[in-house]
Amino acid sequence: MFFIAAGYAKLTESMTNLITLMGWPAVAPENMVRGLGVVEIVLALGVLTPLISWRAFRPVLLTSTVGLIILEAVMLAVHALSQDIGLAVVNAVLLAITVPVLLGRRKA
Structure with a gap:
């Protein structure tokens, strides 16, 4: 649900609000910020x-989880390099929550 909310915010909030809330959108093109919002929503829905069918959609879950892990790791590095410790910690916590989902669900 976090990623759906974060993606929705990136799609609907003004760039001014996003810059105030997160900082990094100030140095990123608006299309990239909006595109990242779409990616977050798609991966979260994946x-x-x-919930619809474990058998049919398990590969989608695994692929989406890997995508979220990559996204979180990249954003952790971005926030750490820009010395935004608060957002770096948030991404570290998200990684700590997402990695066990992948490890726990990779076997049938």
Whole structure:
């Protein structure tokens, strides 16, 4: 749900608000910020697809989880390099939550 909310905010909030809330959108093109919002929503929905059918959508869950892990790791590095410790910690916590989902769900 975090990624759906974060993606929705990136799609609907003004760039001024996003810069105030997160900082990094000030140095990123608006299309990249909006595109990242779409990616976050799609990956989050992919994690939820097994609620429809575990057998049919398990590969979607695994692919989406890997995508979220990559996204979180990249954003952790971006925030750490820009010395935005608060957002770096948030991404570290998200990684700590997402990695066990992948490890726990990779076997049938």
